Amino acid sequence: MLAAKQAFSTGIEKLERMHPSTPDYSVVYNHLDLMLDLPWDETTEDNYDLKNAKKVLDADHYGMHKIKERILEYLAVLKLKGDMKSPILCFVGPPGIGKTSLGRSIAHAIGRKYVRLSLGGLHDESEIRGHRKTYIGAMPGRILQNLRKVKTSNPVMILDEIDKVGNDHRGDPSSALLEVLDPEQNNSFYDNYLELEYDLSKVLFIATANSLQSIQPALRDRLEIIDLSGYAIEEKVEIAKRHLIPKQQEAHGLARQNLKIADPVIEKIVESYTRESGVRELDRQVASVMRYKAREFATNGKMKTQVLAKDVEKILGVPRYSNDMYKTVNQPGVAVGLAWTYVGGDILFIEALLSEGKGELKLTGNLGNVMKESASTALTYLQANAKKIGVDAELFNKRSIHIHVPEGAVPKDGPSAGVTMLTALTSVFTGRRVKPYLAMTGEITLRGQVLPVGGIKEKILAAKRAGLKEVILCWQNEKDVKEIDPSFIGGMTFHYVKTMQQVLDLALV
Missing domain, CATH: 3.30.230.10 (Ribosomal Protein S5; domain 2)
Structure with missing residues (x-):
C-alpha cells in the first residue's frame, strides 16, 4: 500500500509537468485513474452465520453434501480466525450439474460480491497479467479489471472452465494463472499494466472444470479438487420439483396457474427423454412442456392443470431412450x-x-x-x-x-x-x-x-x-x-x- 501511494504521488508530479497534448499524458492519466479505482483496502464484511449459510446453500442446491460441508468448514475457520489465506477450490464434474451457480450461492451465503471470469478459449497471457502500459490500447489484466468493477478486494471469483484455457504462440495463460492461484504467492500479484504488486489473498477463487486431464499439472497442484458427480434419478426429480419447474413456469408466464406435474411423470421425462449426468437437458424438456401449456392457455383461455404420463409423449414426441x-x-x-x-x-x-x-x-x-x-x-x-x-x-x-x-x-x-x-x-x-x-x-x-x-x-x-x-x-x-x-x-x-x-x-x- 505504501509503494502504491509513492507511485501515485510520483505519477501526479509527472502529470503536472506534462502538457495535455503530449502522447504520454493519456497513458499516465489512465494509469493513475486505475490506481484510484482499485479497491486497495476496501472489503465487504463477511457474514459468518453458519446456520444461515447452510440454509442458503440448501435452498439453492439439492444434494451436494460433501461440497456444502467443505464450504461450511471454510467459513468456520474464517469465523474463528478472522483472516485466512483463501484456499483455491476447484469443482470438477460433468456439464449442467451446477458448478458455476454453486459459486454464486457461496457468495450469497457469506455476503460477498460475485465475479465470474470465463477462461474457455483464453490464449493470451496478457488477459491475466495485463499489457505493458506503453502499448497502444494497453489494459490491465481481467483479474484487476473485475476487482475494479466490483470495488472490493475480497469477492468470490469464479474461474469458469479452467480446463479449457488455450496455449499457443501468443503465450500460456495457465502458467500466468500459477501466481494468481498460489495462496503463498498471490499476496504480491504483479500486473504488467499496474506495475505494482497487488494483494489477491483475500479473494476466494473457485475454479470449475469438466475434466482434470487437460489442466496443466503445476496448476492442478495448486487447486483443492472437489468432485461433483452426476445426479441420480431421485435427485433429478427433486431438482425439477424445487427449481426447474417453478423457474420455467415463471419464464413462460404460467406462474399464476396451479400447474401440477407428479413425480412419476417427471421420472418418465428423465428416463425416456434425457441421458445426462447434469440437469440441462431436463430443463429444456420441462421448458417444452411449459411452452405446450402456454400455447394451450393462450389459445383457449384455460388449460388442464395436471400433466399426465400419457400427455408426455404427445408433448415431447416418441421417447428418445429405451433401457x-x-x-x-x-x-x-x-x-x-x-x-x-x-x-x-x-x-x-x-x-x-x-x-x-x-x-x-x-x-x-x-x-x-x-x-x-x-x-x-x-x-x-x-x-x-x-x-x-x-x-x-x-x-x-x-x-x-x-x-x-x-x-x-x-x-x-x-x-x-x-x-x-x-x-x-x-x-x-x-x-x-x-x-x-x-x-x-x-x-x-x-x-x-x-x-x-x-x-x-x-x-x-x-x-x-x-x-x-x-x-x-x-x-x-x-x-x-x-x-x-x-x-x-x-x-x-x-x-x-x-x-x-x-x-x-x-x-x-
Whole structure:
C-alpha cells in the first residue's frame, strides 16, 4: 500500500509537468485513474452465520453434501480466525450439474460480491497479467479489471472452465494463472499494466472444470479438487420439483396457474427423454412442456392443470431412450461394460466374434491405445490359462478374433474395459452366455488381477439408469460405492472381485 501511494504521488508530479497534448499524458492519466479505482483496502464484511449459510446453500442446491460441508468448514475457520489465506477450490464434474451457480450461492451465503471470469478459449497471457502500459490500447489484466468493477478486494471469483484455457504462440495463460492461484504467492500479484504488486489473498477463487486431464499439472497442484458427480434419478426429480419447474413456469408466464406435474411423470421425462449426468437437458424438456401449456392457455383461455404420463409423449414426441436394449445379452461374446465420459457415466457393449482364420486379433470401434492394450492383455491371459478356463487351445490357431465396440463414430479410451474385454472373449470361446442385467468395470493385469478404476459413482448411476441389476467391481472400489446414497442404488447387487477367475465365475452362465 505504501509503494502504491509513492507511485501515485510520483505519477501526479509527472502529470503536472506534462502538457495535455503530449502522447504520454493519456497513458499516465489512465494509469493513475486505475490506481484510484482499485479497491486497495476496501472489503465487504463477511457474514459468518453458519446456520444461515447452510440454509442458503440448501435452498439453492439439492444434494451436494460433501461440497456444502467443505464450504461450511471454510467459513468456520474464517469465523474463528478472522483472516485466512483463501484456499483455491476447484469443482470438477460433468456439464449442467451446477458448478458455476454453486459459486454464486457461496457468495450469497457469506455476503460477498460475485465475479465470474470465463477462461474457455483464453490464449493470451496478457488477459491475466495485463499489457505493458506503453502499448497502444494497453489494459490491465481481467483479474484487476473485475476487482475494479466490483470495488472490493475480497469477492468470490469464479474461474469458469479452467480446463479449457488455450496455449499457443501468443503465450500460456495457465502458467500466468500459477501466481494468481498460489495462496503463498498471490499476496504480491504483479500486473504488467499496474506495475505494482497487488494483494489477491483475500479473494476466494473457485475454479470449475469438466475434466482434470487437460489442466496443466503445476496448476492442478495448486487447486483443492472437489468432485461433483452426476445426479441420480431421485435427485433429478427433486431438482425439477424445487427449481426447474417453478423457474420455467415463471419464464413462460404460467406462474399464476396451479400447474401440477407428479413425480412419476417427471421420472418418465428423465428416463425416456434425457441421458445426462447434469440437469440441462431436463430443463429444456420441462421448458417444452411449459411452452405446450402456454400455447394451450393462450389459445383457449384455460388449460388442464395436471400433466399426465400419457400427455408426455404427445408433448415431447416418441421417447428418445429405451433401457430394454441393455437388459439382456442374448448370445455368447457380448458383455456390458461401464464407461466414464466427461458428461458422466455411460454403458457400452463389447462384442467378440470368431471366424475362420489363423489367430489374428482385429479391433474396431474407434478405440484409443489404452483399450487396444486391454484387449491384447485379455487375449494373452486367455491363451495362457486356456486349460484352466475350459477353452480348447487349438481354437487360437484356427480362428481369427474380432472385438468390436459399437458406435464407431464415438472415440473411446480409458483403463476400465479390461474385465469386459476378457469376459466377452471367454464367452465367445467357451460358448457360455454372459448373465443378463449384469455390467462390469475394471482393468486387468497379465497375472489375472483386477485393478481399481475411477468414476465409480457416475458409472453405477448409468447402470441404474439403464435398468441393470448387478455390477462387478474391483474390491478396492468398494469404498467408492459406500459414498453413494443407498436409496439411489436400491435393488442393485455389487460383486467385489480380486481376480479374473472370480469375474468369469460370476459373469458366465
